[in-house]
Amino acid sequence: MKTTDSQYYQCLYFTSNALARKVEKLAIESWKQVELSPSHGYVLMAVLEEPGVQPSRLSDEMQLTPSTITRLLE
């Protein structure tokens, strides 16, 4: 079934999550080539862009909670 065929296709909660899951799947596929998850890849790009960047700044830039950033950096 296509997302637009679902009875919830006019619901932002449903569609935003369905879109994010589909894009996540594509991103996982792409990053697999370098054996990184998309999130780890993005953190790595951000750190390469700005060496020594503070976790709080990463959290802000990536719009992730500080605890998610901590988990990714470990």
Place this chain on the structure above:
Amino acid sequence: MKTTDSQYYQCLYFTSNALARKVEKLAIESWKQVELSPSHGYVLMAVLEEPGVQPSRLSDEMQLTPSTITRLLE
């Protein structure tokens, strides 16, 4: 920082995930009133709409993997 101020704001992976997280937050807040998570609420709505619905049909309608549906129903 606003999502549009991030260096990744033109990246679909970043924006779709940021949007989904923001909408999820709103949904969690709304469903809290009836002590359900948004996902449980949606499964419940789908089952009320179609009593006796098969998990495979739910998975299709909600665009979730069968294992996520099983986890939600338990």
